[in-house]
Amino acid sequence: MASRPIRVCLLGHSTRSDNLGVGALTVSDIAILRRIAQEIGREVEITVLDFKDAREPYVTGSDIRIVPLDRRAMTRPSGYLALARRSDFVVDIGGGDSFADIYGSGRLNRMFLLKGLTHLAGTPLVMAPQTVGPFTKPASRLMARLALRRAAVVASRDVQSTRAARDLGRAEVIEASDVALRLPYDPPGPREDGPLRIGLNISGLLMAGGYTGRNEFGLTTDYPSLIRDLIRHFQTHPSGCEVHLVPHVIVREGRMTGEDDYRACEALAAEFPGTVLAPSFGSPSEAKTYIAALDFFMGARMHACIAAFSSGVPVIPMAYSRKFAGLFGSLGYDRTVDCTSEANSVILDKIASAFEDRETVRAEARDGLQRGLAKLDAYEAALRRLMEKASA
Missing domain, CATH: 3.40.50.2000 (Glycogen Phosphorylase B;)
Incomplete structure (x- = not known):
C-alpha cells in the first residue's frame, strides 16, 4: 500500500500578501519542501494558514491547501488545533521578522497562541529562518523564552538573531540565512545593446x-x-x-x-x-x-x-x-x-x-x-530529518 503524503502546516507565511517579501518567504519555503519530498521519494501536502484576501495566491497546485486564519480557527478545537494534530510537523517563519515585540502586542500574542496550540497538539514545531527579537518587555521575553525552549527546531537568519535566541535560553540554534535566497525565477536571456x-x-x-x-x-x-x-x-x-x-x-x-x-x-x-x-x-x-x-x-x-x-x-x-x-x-x-x-x-x-x-x-x-546557500543547507537538513521520520 502506498504511503500517505507527508503533512506539513505553514504558519507565519502568506500566499497573497501585498508585501512580496513575505510572499517570497512562502514561495521559497514551499519550493524547499517540495524538493526535499521529491528527493526522498515522497509526496507532500502543504497547508498554509493564511489571512483571507481577494488577491490570487502566489502558489498553487494539488499539494497546496489554504485555510483561513481567523478568530474561529484560533479558538475552536476543530480549527487550528485539529489541523496541527493532523500534521506531521508545523513550520512557522513568523513573517520573517515579526517574532519581536516592536510591532505591537496583537501580532505577537497571535504568534504565541498558535505556537502554544502546536505544542498542545504534540506536533513538532519548526521555527524557520527568521529574525529573533528584539523583546523589550519582561512578559514578551518570558513568552518568547518558552516558545523557543519547546520548539523542535529553531533556525535564525543572521548572527544577531542567533545571539538573541541564545540569550533567551535556546542553546541549539541553526544559524541559516533567508530562505528567499532560494526563490525561483526566470534568469534573463542574452543582453541586447542598450543603456x-x-x-x-x-x-x-x-x-x-x-x-x-x-x-x-x-x-x-x-x-x-x-x-x-x-x-x-x-x-x-x-x-x-x-x-x-x-x-x-x-x-x-x-x-x-x-x-x-x-x-x-x-x-x-x-x-x-x-x-x-x-x-x-x-x-x-x-x-x-x-x-x-x-x-x-x-x-x-x-x-x-x-x-x-x-x-x-x-x-x-x-x-x-x-x-x-x-x-x-x-x-x-x-x-x-x-x-x-x-x-x-x-x-x-x-x-x-x-x-x-x-x-x-x-x-x-x-x-x-x-555562503548563504551553504548556511541554508543546515535548515534544509533539519527539514529532511523530520520528513524522513514522518515517512518511516
Whole structure:
C-alpha cells in the first residue's frame, strides 16, 4: 500500500500578501519542501494558514491547501488545533521578522497562541529562518523564552538573531540565512545593446515618513530627498543610465495605501521623465525575474535587495532596521548603507562609488550568496530529518 503524503502546516507565511517579501518567504519555503519530498521519494501536502484576501495566491497546485486564519480557527478545537494534530510537523517563519515585540502586542500574542496550540497538539514545531527579537518587555521575553525552549527546531537568519535566541535560553540554534535566497525565477536571456539599467526600489512607507509620518524608524536621512538625488545622479551619469523604479509592496485599490511602493514609484515616474516604471508585479518570482535583468540595484525593501543579491545583480541595501546588516553582514557582504545613522551625502557617495566598482560588488555578492546557500543547507537538513521520520 502506498504511503500517505507527508503533512506539513505553514504558519507565519502568506500566499497573497501585498508585501512580496513575505510572499517570497512562502514561495521559497514551499519550493524547499517540495524538493526535499521529491528527493526522498515522497509526496507532500502543504497547508498554509493564511489571512483571507481577494488577491490570487502566489502558489498553487494539488499539494497546496489554504485555510483561513481567523478568530474561529484560533479558538475552536476543530480549527487550528485539529489541523496541527493532523500534521506531521508545523513550520512557522513568523513573517520573517515579526517574532519581536516592536510591532505591537496583537501580532505577537497571535504568534504565541498558535505556537502554544502546536505544542498542545504534540506536533513538532519548526521555527524557520527568521529574525529573533528584539523583546523589550519582561512578559514578551518570558513568552518568547518558552516558545523557543519547546520548539523542535529553531533556525535564525543572521548572527544577531542567533545571539538573541541564545540569550533567551535556546542553546541549539541553526544559524541559516533567508530562505528567499532560494526563490525561483526566470534568469534573463542574452543582453541586447542598450543603456545600463539601474534599479531603484522605492519604499512607499519611508516616503510617507513611516506608519505615522513621524519618523518612527529614526531615519537620519531625508529619504525622499535622497531618492530624488539618486534618480538625478544616475539620469545624468555619463555612462548613460536608464533608471527603473521598482515596487516590492504593492497595495491594491481600496486598501490602506501608506505602505504602497507602486504609487510612490508612479509619482516619481511622473516627476522624472525618462525613468521606467516597473510593473505592478503579481508574485515575488515575477518581481525577482524583473530585478535579475538589471545591471545595478539599490533599495529599502530587504527582499527586493535579496532578489538582486541572489540573482547576480550588484546591490546596495538601504537599511532602516538592524535586520539588513544582520542578514547581509552574516554573509560577509558589507555594502549596506544605513539610513538611520548616515547622512544623505554619505549614502549617495557610497552608492555612487559602488556603481563605479560594480564588478567588484557583483563578485562580493556572488561569494556572499554561496555562503548563504551553504548556511541554508543546515535548515534544509533539519527539514529532511523530520520528513524522513514522518515517512518511516
